[in-house]
Amino acid sequence: MLAIIGTVGVPACYGGFETLVDNLLDESEVEKNITVYCSGESYDSKIKSFKNAKLHYIPLNANGAQSIPYDIWSLCHAVFKGSDNILLLGVSGAICLPFIRLFSKVRIVTNIDGLEWKRAKWNGLIKKFLKFSEKLAVRYSDVVVADNAAIADYVKQEYRIDAEIIAYGGDHAIVKSLAASDQDYALALCRIEPENNVELILESFSKTNKTLKFIGNWDNSEFGRAMKAKYQQFENIDIVDPIYDIETLFDIRQKCSFYVHGHSAGGTNPSLVEMMHFGKAIFAFDCNYNRASTENSAQFFVNSAELVALINAPSAVENAANMKEIAERRYTWKIVKDQYFRLFK
Structure with a gap:
Protein backbone atom coordinates (compact mmCIF):
# COMPACT_ATOMS: atom_id res chain seq x y z
CA MET A 1 0.00 0.00 0.00
CA LEU A 2 1.38 3.40 -1.06
CA ALA A 3 0.49 6.72 0.56
CA ILE A 4 1.26 9.96 -1.27
CA ILE A 5 1.63 12.93 1.10
CA GLY A 6 2.51 16.61 0.85
CA THR A 7 0.25 18.02 -1.87
CA VAL A 8 -3.02 19.93 -1.97
CA GLY A 9 -4.45 16.81 -3.58
CA VAL A 10 -5.97 15.52 -6.79
CA PRO A 11 -7.53 16.20 -9.24
CA ALA A 12 -4.63 18.63 -9.67
CA CYS A 13 -5.68 22.23 -9.12
CA TYR A 14 -2.56 23.90 -7.82
CA GLY A 15 1.07 23.31 -8.80
CA GLY A 16 3.94 21.06 -9.75
CA PHE A 17 3.63 18.38 -7.08
CA GLU A 18 -0.10 18.06 -7.70
CA THR A 19 0.50 17.62 -11.42
CA LEU A 20 3.14 15.01 -10.60
CA VAL A 21 0.70 12.98 -8.49
CA ASP A 22 -2.04 13.31 -11.10
CA ASN A 23 0.31 11.78 -13.66
CA LEU A 24 1.60 9.01 -11.39
CA LEU A 25 -1.94 7.65 -11.13
CA ASP A 26 -3.60 5.49 -13.77
CA GLU A 27 -7.23 4.42 -14.17
CA SER A 28 -6.13 0.91 -15.16
CA GLU A 29 -3.93 0.18 -12.14
CA VAL A 30 -6.33 -0.89 -9.40
CA GLU A 31 -3.81 -3.36 -7.96
CA LYS A 32 -1.36 -0.65 -6.86
CA ASN A 33 -3.52 0.29 -3.82
CA ILE A 34 -2.64 3.98 -3.58
CA THR A 35 -4.00 6.58 -1.14
CA VAL A 36 -3.51 10.28 -1.86
CA TYR A 37 -3.83 12.68 1.07
CA CYS A 38 -5.75 15.84 0.17
CA SER A 39 -6.55 19.15 1.83
CA GLY A 40 -10.16 19.22 2.94
CA GLU A 41 -10.00 23.02 2.84
CA SER A 42 -9.24 23.06 -0.91
CA TYR A 43 -12.03 20.86 -2.29
CA ASP A 44 -15.70 21.70 -1.99
CA SER A 45 -16.62 18.35 -3.51
CA LYS A 46 -14.80 15.55 -1.69
CA ILE A 47 -14.80 12.60 -4.05
CA LYS A 48 -13.68 9.26 -2.60
CA SER A 49 -11.40 8.12 -5.42
CA PHE A 50 -9.55 9.42 -8.47
CA LYS A 51 -7.88 7.30 -11.18
CA ASN A 52 -8.32 4.24 -8.91
CA ALA A 53 -6.51 5.91 -6.00
CA LYS A 54 -8.31 6.40 -2.69
CA LEU A 55 -8.50 10.00 -1.48
CA HIS A 56 -8.23 10.84 2.22
CA TYR A 57 -8.98 14.40 3.31
CA ILE A 58 -7.20 16.21 6.15
CA PRO A 59 -9.17 19.23 7.50
CA LEU A 60 -6.26 21.66 7.16
CA ASN A 61 -4.68 23.79 4.43
CA ALA A 62 -1.77 22.16 2.64
CA ASN A 63 0.11 25.46 2.28
CA GLY A 64 1.11 28.27 4.59
CA ALA A 65 1.33 27.89 8.35
CA GLN A 66 -0.86 24.78 8.38
CA SER A 67 1.38 22.85 5.98
CA ILE A 68 3.47 21.41 8.85
CA PRO A 69 0.59 19.91 10.91
CA TYR A 70 -1.08 18.91 7.61
CA ASP A 71 1.91 16.78 6.59
CA ILE A 72 2.46 15.40 10.11
CA TRP A 73 -1.22 14.38 10.44
CA SER A 74 -1.06 12.73 7.00
CA LEU A 75 2.16 10.84 7.82
CA CYS A 76 0.88 9.54 11.14
CA HIS A 77 -2.43 8.46 9.62
CA ALA A 78 -0.66 6.63 6.76
CA VAL A 79 1.58 4.74 9.21
CA PHE A 80 -1.38 3.91 11.48
CA LYS A 81 -3.27 2.50 8.48
CA GLY A 82 -0.38 0.18 7.68
CA SER A 83 1.10 1.73 4.53
CA ASP A 84 4.12 -0.17 3.18
CA ASN A 85 5.44 2.83 1.24
CA ILE A 86 5.16 6.59 1.64
CA LEU A 87 5.99 9.14 -1.04
CA LEU A 88 6.58 12.40 0.83
CA LEU A 89 6.63 15.48 -1.39
CA GLY A 90 8.43 18.33 0.34
CA VAL A 91 10.05 18.50 3.77
CA SER A 92 7.54 20.45 5.90
CA GLY A 93 6.42 17.42 7.89
CA ALA A 94 9.81 15.73 8.11
CA ILE A 95 10.23 16.75 11.76
CA CYS A 96 8.08 13.76 12.72
CA LEU A 97 10.15 11.20 10.77
CA PRO A 98 12.47 10.37 13.72
CA PHE A 99 9.36 9.57 15.80
CA ILE A 100 7.89 7.39 13.02
CA ARG A 101 11.17 5.48 12.75
CA LEU A 102 10.83 4.43 16.42
CA PHE A 103 7.88 2.14 15.70
CA SER A 104 7.52 1.69 11.93
CA LYS A 105 9.57 0.15 9.14
CA VAL A 106 7.54 1.80 6.39
CA ARG A 107 9.63 2.66 3.32
CA ILE A 108 9.80 6.43 2.93
CA VAL A 109 10.76 8.08 -0.36
CA THR A 110 11.08 11.85 -0.03
CA ASN A 111 11.29 14.42 -2.81
CA ILE A 112 13.00 17.30 -1.02
CA ASP A 113 11.73 19.82 -3.60
CA GLY A 114 13.84 22.80 -4.63
CA LEU A 115 15.84 23.68 -1.50
CA GLU A 116 12.87 25.60 -0.18
CA TRP A 117 14.89 27.14 2.68
CA LYS A 118 16.96 29.16 0.20
CA ARG A 119 13.99 31.07 -1.22
CA ALA A 120 14.16 34.82 -0.68
CA LYS A 121 10.51 35.06 0.37
CA TRP A 122 11.12 33.35 3.75
CA ASN A 123 12.38 35.13 6.85
CA GLY A 124 15.35 33.85 8.85
CA LEU A 125 13.35 31.75 11.34
CA ILE A 126 11.39 29.93 8.63
CA LYS A 127 14.59 29.35 6.64
CA LYS A 128 16.20 27.71 9.68
CA PHE A 129 13.18 25.50 10.24
CA LEU A 130 13.05 24.40 6.58
CA LYS A 131 16.79 23.67 6.58
CA PHE A 132 16.38 21.56 9.74
CA SER A 133 13.41 19.73 8.17
CA GLU A 134 15.48 19.06 5.06
CA LYS A 135 18.25 17.56 7.21
CA LEU A 136 15.79 15.24 8.96
CA ALA A 137 14.18 14.27 5.65
CA VAL A 138 17.52 13.25 4.18
CA ARG A 139 18.59 11.36 7.31
CA TYR A 140 15.37 9.43 7.98
CA SER A 141 14.15 8.65 4.44
CA ASP A 142 15.04 5.40 2.70
CA VAL A 143 15.41 7.22 -0.61
CA VAL A 144 15.91 10.92 -1.32
CA VAL A 145 14.65 12.22 -4.67
CA ALA A 146 16.06 15.35 -6.29
CA ASP A 147 14.32 16.78 -9.33
CA ASN A 148 17.52 18.26 -10.74
CA ALA A 149 21.18 17.22 -11.00
CA ALA A 150 22.25 20.45 -9.28
CA ILE A 151 20.12 19.56 -6.24
CA ALA A 152 21.53 16.02 -6.22
CA ASP A 153 25.02 17.53 -6.19
CA TYR A 154 24.03 19.69 -3.22
CA VAL A 155 22.66 16.67 -1.29
CA LYS A 156 25.87 14.74 -1.94
CA GLN A 157 28.05 17.64 -0.80
CA GLU A 158 25.92 18.65 2.19
CA TYR A 159 24.86 15.24 3.55
CA ARG A 160 27.08 12.67 1.79
CA ILE A 161 23.97 10.94 0.44
CA ASP A 162 23.32 9.92 -3.16
CA ALA A 163 19.93 11.20 -4.31
CA GLU A 164 17.85 9.67 -7.09
CA ILE A 165 17.35 12.23 -9.86
CA ILE A 166 13.76 12.25 -11.11
CA ALA A 167 12.46 15.36 -12.87
CA TYR A 168 8.93 16.16 -14.07
CA GLY A 169 7.04 15.34 -17.21
CA GLY A 170 5.93 18.10 -19.53
Whole structure:
Protein backbone atom coordinates (compact mmCIF):
# COMPACT_ATOMS: atom_id res chain seq x y z
CA MET A 1 0.00 0.00 0.00
CA LEU A 2 1.38 3.40 -1.06
CA ALA A 3 0.49 6.72 0.56
CA ILE A 4 1.26 9.96 -1.27
CA ILE A 5 1.63 12.93 1.10
CA GLY A 6 2.51 16.61 0.85
CA THR A 7 0.25 18.02 -1.87
CA VAL A 8 -3.02 19.93 -1.97
CA GLY A 9 -4.45 16.81 -3.58
CA VAL A 10 -5.97 15.52 -6.79
CA PRO A 11 -7.53 16.20 -9.24
CA ALA A 12 -4.63 18.63 -9.67
CA CYS A 13 -5.68 22.23 -9.12
CA TYR A 14 -2.56 23.90 -7.82
CA GLY A 15 1.07 23.31 -8.80
CA GLY A 16 3.94 21.06 -9.75
CA PHE A 17 3.63 18.38 -7.08
CA GLU A 18 -0.10 18.06 -7.70
CA THR A 19 0.50 17.62 -11.42
CA LEU A 20 3.14 15.01 -10.60
CA VAL A 21 0.70 12.98 -8.49
CA ASP A 22 -2.04 13.31 -11.10
CA ASN A 23 0.31 11.78 -13.66
CA LEU A 24 1.60 9.01 -11.39
CA LEU A 25 -1.94 7.65 -11.13
CA ASP A 26 -3.60 5.49 -13.77
CA GLU A 27 -7.23 4.42 -14.17
CA SER A 28 -6.13 0.91 -15.16
CA GLU A 29 -3.93 0.18 -12.14
CA VAL A 30 -6.33 -0.89 -9.40
CA GLU A 31 -3.81 -3.36 -7.96
CA LYS A 32 -1.36 -0.65 -6.86
CA ASN A 33 -3.52 0.29 -3.82
CA ILE A 34 -2.64 3.98 -3.58
CA THR A 35 -4.00 6.58 -1.14
CA VAL A 36 -3.51 10.28 -1.86
CA TYR A 37 -3.83 12.68 1.07
CA CYS A 38 -5.75 15.84 0.17
CA SER A 39 -6.55 19.15 1.83
CA GLY A 40 -10.16 19.22 2.94
CA GLU A 41 -10.00 23.02 2.84
CA SER A 42 -9.24 23.06 -0.91
CA TYR A 43 -12.03 20.86 -2.29
CA ASP A 44 -15.70 21.70 -1.99
CA SER A 45 -16.62 18.35 -3.51
CA LYS A 46 -14.80 15.55 -1.69
CA ILE A 47 -14.80 12.60 -4.05
CA LYS A 48 -13.68 9.26 -2.60
CA SER A 49 -11.40 8.12 -5.42
CA PHE A 50 -9.55 9.42 -8.47
CA LYS A 51 -7.88 7.30 -11.18
CA ASN A 52 -8.32 4.24 -8.91
CA ALA A 53 -6.51 5.91 -6.00
CA LYS A 54 -8.31 6.40 -2.69
CA LEU A 55 -8.50 10.00 -1.48
CA HIS A 56 -8.23 10.84 2.22
CA TYR A 57 -8.98 14.40 3.31
CA ILE A 58 -7.20 16.21 6.15
CA PRO A 59 -9.17 19.23 7.50
CA LEU A 60 -6.26 21.66 7.16
CA ASN A 61 -4.68 23.79 4.43
CA ALA A 62 -1.77 22.16 2.64
CA ASN A 63 0.11 25.46 2.28
CA GLY A 64 1.11 28.27 4.59
CA ALA A 65 1.33 27.89 8.35
CA GLN A 66 -0.86 24.78 8.38
CA SER A 67 1.38 22.85 5.98
CA ILE A 68 3.47 21.41 8.85
CA PRO A 69 0.59 19.91 10.91
CA TYR A 70 -1.08 18.91 7.61
CA ASP A 71 1.91 16.78 6.59
CA ILE A 72 2.46 15.40 10.11
CA TRP A 73 -1.22 14.38 10.44
CA SER A 74 -1.06 12.73 7.00
CA LEU A 75 2.16 10.84 7.82
CA CYS A 76 0.88 9.54 11.14
CA HIS A 77 -2.43 8.46 9.62
CA ALA A 78 -0.66 6.63 6.76
CA VAL A 79 1.58 4.74 9.21
CA PHE A 80 -1.38 3.91 11.48
CA LYS A 81 -3.27 2.50 8.48
CA GLY A 82 -0.38 0.18 7.68
CA SER A 83 1.10 1.73 4.53
CA ASP A 84 4.12 -0.17 3.18
CA ASN A 85 5.44 2.83 1.24
CA ILE A 86 5.16 6.59 1.64
CA LEU A 87 5.99 9.14 -1.04
CA LEU A 88 6.58 12.40 0.83
CA LEU A 89 6.63 15.48 -1.39
CA GLY A 90 8.43 18.33 0.34
CA VAL A 91 10.05 18.50 3.77
CA SER A 92 7.54 20.45 5.90
CA GLY A 93 6.42 17.42 7.89
CA ALA A 94 9.81 15.73 8.11
CA ILE A 95 10.23 16.75 11.76
CA CYS A 96 8.08 13.76 12.72
CA LEU A 97 10.15 11.20 10.77
CA PRO A 98 12.47 10.37 13.72
CA PHE A 99 9.36 9.57 15.80
CA ILE A 100 7.89 7.39 13.02
CA ARG A 101 11.17 5.48 12.75
CA LEU A 102 10.83 4.43 16.42
CA PHE A 103 7.88 2.14 15.70
CA SER A 104 7.52 1.69 11.93
CA LYS A 105 9.57 0.15 9.14
CA VAL A 106 7.54 1.80 6.39
CA ARG A 107 9.63 2.66 3.32
CA ILE A 108 9.80 6.43 2.93
CA VAL A 109 10.76 8.08 -0.36
CA THR A 110 11.08 11.85 -0.03
CA ASN A 111 11.29 14.42 -2.81
CA ILE A 112 13.00 17.30 -1.02
CA ASP A 113 11.73 19.82 -3.60
CA GLY A 114 13.84 22.80 -4.63
CA LEU A 115 15.84 23.68 -1.50
CA GLU A 116 12.87 25.60 -0.18
CA TRP A 117 14.89 27.14 2.68
CA LYS A 118 16.96 29.16 0.20
CA ARG A 119 13.99 31.07 -1.22
CA ALA A 120 14.16 34.82 -0.68
CA LYS A 121 10.51 35.06 0.37
CA TRP A 122 11.12 33.35 3.75
CA ASN A 123 12.38 35.13 6.85
CA GLY A 124 15.35 33.85 8.85
CA LEU A 125 13.35 31.75 11.34
CA ILE A 126 11.39 29.93 8.63
CA LYS A 127 14.59 29.35 6.64
CA LYS A 128 16.20 27.71 9.68
CA PHE A 129 13.18 25.50 10.24
CA LEU A 130 13.05 24.40 6.58
CA LYS A 131 16.79 23.67 6.58
CA PHE A 132 16.38 21.56 9.74
CA SER A 133 13.41 19.73 8.17
CA GLU A 134 15.48 19.06 5.06
CA LYS A 135 18.25 17.56 7.21
CA LEU A 136 15.79 15.24 8.96
CA ALA A 137 14.18 14.27 5.65
CA VAL A 138 17.52 13.25 4.18
CA ARG A 139 18.59 11.36 7.31
CA TYR A 140 15.37 9.43 7.98
CA SER A 141 14.15 8.65 4.44
CA ASP A 142 15.04 5.40 2.70
CA VAL A 143 15.41 7.22 -0.61
CA VAL A 144 15.91 10.92 -1.32
CA VAL A 145 14.65 12.22 -4.67
CA ALA A 146 16.06 15.35 -6.29
CA ASP A 147 14.32 16.78 -9.33
CA ASN A 148 17.52 18.26 -10.74
CA ALA A 149 21.18 17.22 -11.00
CA ALA A 150 22.25 20.45 -9.28
CA ILE A 151 20.12 19.56 -6.24
CA ALA A 152 21.53 16.02 -6.22
CA ASP A 153 25.02 17.53 -6.19
CA TYR A 154 24.03 19.69 -3.22
CA VAL A 155 22.66 16.67 -1.29
CA LYS A 156 25.87 14.74 -1.94
CA GLN A 157 28.05 17.64 -0.80
CA GLU A 158 25.92 18.65 2.19
CA TYR A 159 24.86 15.24 3.55
CA ARG A 160 27.08 12.67 1.79
CA ILE A 161 23.97 10.94 0.44
CA ASP A 162 23.32 9.92 -3.16
CA ALA A 163 19.93 11.20 -4.31
CA GLU A 164 17.85 9.67 -7.09
CA ILE A 165 17.35 12.23 -9.86
CA ILE A 166 13.76 12.25 -11.11
CA ALA A 167 12.46 15.36 -12.87
CA TYR A 168 8.93 16.16 -14.07
CA GLY A 169 7.04 15.34 -17.21
CA GLY A 170 5.93 18.10 -19.53
CA ASP A 171 4.20 16.23 -22.34
CA HIS A 172 0.76 16.75 -20.77
CA ALA A 173 1.01 20.36 -22.06
CA ILE A 174 0.75 19.10 -25.66
CA VAL A 175 -3.01 18.67 -25.92
CA LYS A 176 -3.26 18.90 -29.74
CA SER A 177 -1.00 18.36 -32.73
CA LEU A 178 1.72 20.98 -32.88
CA ALA A 179 1.74 23.26 -35.91
CA ALA A 180 4.57 25.57 -36.94
CA SER A 181 3.43 28.98 -35.76
CA ASP A 182 5.01 32.29 -34.78
CA GLN A 183 2.85 35.33 -34.08
CA ASP A 184 5.85 37.48 -33.21
CA TYR A 185 5.63 37.69 -29.42
CA ALA A 186 7.79 36.40 -26.60
CA LEU A 187 6.26 34.52 -23.68
CA ALA A 188 7.02 34.41 -19.96
CA LEU A 189 4.97 32.48 -17.38
CA CYS A 190 5.65 32.16 -13.67
CA ARG A 191 4.63 33.01 -10.13
CA ILE A 192 5.28 36.71 -9.72
CA GLU A 193 8.11 36.66 -7.20
CA PRO A 194 11.44 38.55 -7.14
CA GLU A 195 13.49 35.34 -7.31
CA ASN A 196 11.95 34.62 -10.73
CA ASN A 197 13.64 37.76 -12.08
CA VAL A 198 10.31 39.27 -13.06
CA GLU A 199 11.60 42.85 -12.97
CA LEU A 200 14.72 41.98 -14.98
CA ILE A 201 12.55 40.49 -17.74
CA LEU A 202 10.11 43.40 -17.79
CA GLU A 203 12.87 45.98 -17.75
CA SER A 204 14.62 44.25 -20.64
CA PHE A 205 11.54 44.17 -22.86
CA SER A 206 10.77 47.80 -22.05
CA LYS A 207 14.02 48.61 -23.88
CA THR A 208 13.00 46.72 -27.04
CA ASN A 209 10.20 46.70 -29.59
CA LYS A 210 9.49 42.97 -29.16
CA THR A 211 6.04 42.16 -27.77
CA LEU A 212 6.01 40.23 -24.48
CA LYS A 213 3.06 38.30 -23.08
CA PHE A 214 3.80 37.79 -19.38
CA ILE A 215 1.37 35.48 -17.56
CA GLY A 216 1.31 35.41 -13.76
CA ASN A 217 -0.50 36.07 -10.49
CA TRP A 218 0.13 39.83 -10.54
CA ASP A 219 -2.55 40.76 -8.02
CA ASN A 220 -1.48 38.33 -5.28
CA SER A 221 1.32 40.41 -3.79
CA GLU A 222 2.51 43.97 -3.33
CA PHE A 223 5.48 43.16 -5.54
CA GLY A 224 3.25 41.87 -8.34
CA ARG A 225 0.93 44.86 -8.19
CA ALA A 226 3.90 47.25 -8.30
CA MET A 227 5.38 45.49 -11.36
CA LYS A 228 2.01 45.55 -13.10
CA ALA A 229 1.49 49.26 -12.46
CA LYS A 230 4.99 50.16 -13.62
CA TYR A 231 5.23 48.11 -16.81
CA GLN A 232 1.72 47.80 -18.22
CA GLN A 233 2.15 51.32 -19.62
CA PHE A 234 4.55 49.96 -22.26
CA GLU A 235 2.73 49.17 -25.48
CA ASN A 236 4.82 46.07 -26.18
CA ILE A 237 4.26 44.50 -22.72
CA ASP A 238 1.03 42.57 -22.22
CA ILE A 239 0.44 41.83 -18.52
CA VAL A 240 -1.79 38.73 -18.43
CA ASP A 241 -3.64 37.32 -15.40
CA PRO A 242 -3.13 33.63 -14.53
CA ILE A 243 -4.41 31.12 -17.09
CA TYR A 244 -5.16 27.60 -15.87
CA ASP A 245 -6.97 26.19 -18.88
CA ILE A 246 -4.45 23.90 -20.54
CA GLU A 247 -5.88 24.30 -24.07
CA THR A 248 -5.69 28.09 -23.85
CA LEU A 249 -2.10 27.81 -22.63
CA PHE A 250 -1.32 25.40 -25.48
CA ASP A 251 -2.40 27.97 -28.06
CA ILE A 252 -0.41 30.78 -26.42
CA ARG A 253 2.72 28.65 -26.12
CA GLN A 254 2.49 27.30 -29.65
CA LYS A 255 2.27 30.77 -31.21
CA CYS A 256 5.15 32.50 -29.40
CA SER A 257 8.54 33.26 -30.96
CA PHE A 258 10.55 32.22 -27.89
CA TYR A 259 10.17 31.65 -24.15
CA VAL A 260 11.91 33.59 -21.35
CA HIS A 261 12.54 31.67 -18.13
CA GLY A 262 13.67 33.77 -15.19
CA HIS A 263 13.65 31.27 -12.31
CA SER A 264 16.82 31.41 -10.23
CA ALA A 265 15.94 28.82 -7.56
CA GLY A 266 13.98 25.65 -7.09
CA GLY A 267 15.46 22.87 -9.20
CA THR A 268 13.68 21.59 -12.30
CA ASN A 269 10.77 23.92 -12.95
CA PRO A 270 7.58 22.37 -14.39
CA SER A 271 6.77 25.36 -16.61
CA LEU A 272 10.22 25.06 -18.20
CA VAL A 273 9.99 21.36 -19.07
CA GLU A 274 6.44 21.87 -20.35
CA MET A 275 7.66 24.61 -22.67
CA MET A 276 10.57 22.53 -23.92
CA HIS A 277 8.08 20.17 -25.57
CA PHE A 278 6.92 22.98 -27.88
CA GLY A 279 10.24 23.17 -29.71
CA LYS A 280 10.64 26.90 -29.13
CA ALA A 281 13.89 28.67 -28.30
CA ILE A 282 14.36 29.23 -24.58
CA PHE A 283 16.25 32.12 -23.00
CA ALA A 284 16.91 31.14 -19.38
CA PHE A 285 18.44 32.88 -16.39
CA ASP A 286 21.97 31.53 -15.96
CA CYS A 287 22.00 29.32 -12.87
CA ASN A 288 23.03 25.72 -12.28
CA TYR A 289 19.42 24.49 -12.08
CA ASN A 290 18.46 25.84 -15.50
CA ARG A 291 21.71 24.66 -17.08
CA ALA A 292 21.10 21.15 -15.73
CA SER A 293 17.49 21.10 -16.95
CA THR A 294 18.40 22.22 -20.47
CA GLU A 295 21.74 20.37 -20.68
CA ASN A 296 23.44 23.75 -21.26
CA SER A 297 21.63 23.97 -24.62
CA ALA A 298 19.36 26.97 -23.96
CA GLN A 299 20.64 30.54 -24.32
CA PHE A 300 21.42 32.20 -21.01
CA PHE A 301 21.41 35.67 -19.45
CA VAL A 302 22.38 37.11 -16.08
CA ASN A 303 21.40 40.76 -16.52
CA SER A 304 19.22 43.06 -18.58
CA ALA A 305 21.92 43.88 -21.15
CA GLU A 306 22.42 40.21 -21.96
CA LEU A 307 18.69 39.53 -22.25
CA VAL A 308 18.17 42.60 -24.47
CA ALA A 309 20.92 41.29 -26.76
CA LEU A 310 19.16 37.92 -27.03
CA ILE A 311 15.80 39.57 -27.71
CA ASN A 312 17.20 41.79 -30.44
CA ALA A 313 19.37 39.19 -32.16
CA PRO A 314 18.17 35.68 -31.33
CA SER A 315 20.02 32.75 -32.91
CA ALA A 316 17.29 30.37 -32.00
CA VAL A 317 17.00 27.53 -34.51
CA GLU A 318 19.46 25.12 -32.87
CA ASN A 319 18.28 26.12 -29.40
CA ALA A 320 14.65 25.24 -30.27
CA ALA A 321 15.51 21.85 -31.78
CA ASN A 322 17.65 20.96 -28.77
CA MET A 323 14.88 21.85 -26.30
CA LYS A 324 12.39 19.50 -27.95
CA GLU A 325 14.90 16.62 -28.25
CA ILE A 326 15.83 16.88 -24.55
CA ALA A 327 12.18 17.09 -23.48
CA GLU A 328 11.20 13.96 -25.39
CA ARG A 329 14.22 12.07 -24.06
CA ARG A 330 13.95 13.10 -20.39
CA TYR A 331 10.69 14.86 -19.50
CA THR A 332 7.75 12.57 -20.29
CA TRP A 333 5.39 11.25 -17.64
CA LYS A 334 5.95 7.65 -18.68
CA ILE A 335 9.65 8.00 -17.88
CA VAL A 336 8.98 9.80 -14.58
CA LYS A 337 6.34 7.31 -13.48
CA ASP A 338 8.60 4.31 -14.16
CA GLN A 339 11.42 5.97 -12.21
CA TYR A 340 9.24 6.57 -9.14
CA PHE A 341 7.60 3.14 -8.95
CA ARG A 342 10.98 1.41 -9.15
CA LEU A 343 11.74 2.97 -5.75
CA PHE A 344 8.87 1.33 -3.84
CA LYS A 345 8.67 -2.13 -2.29
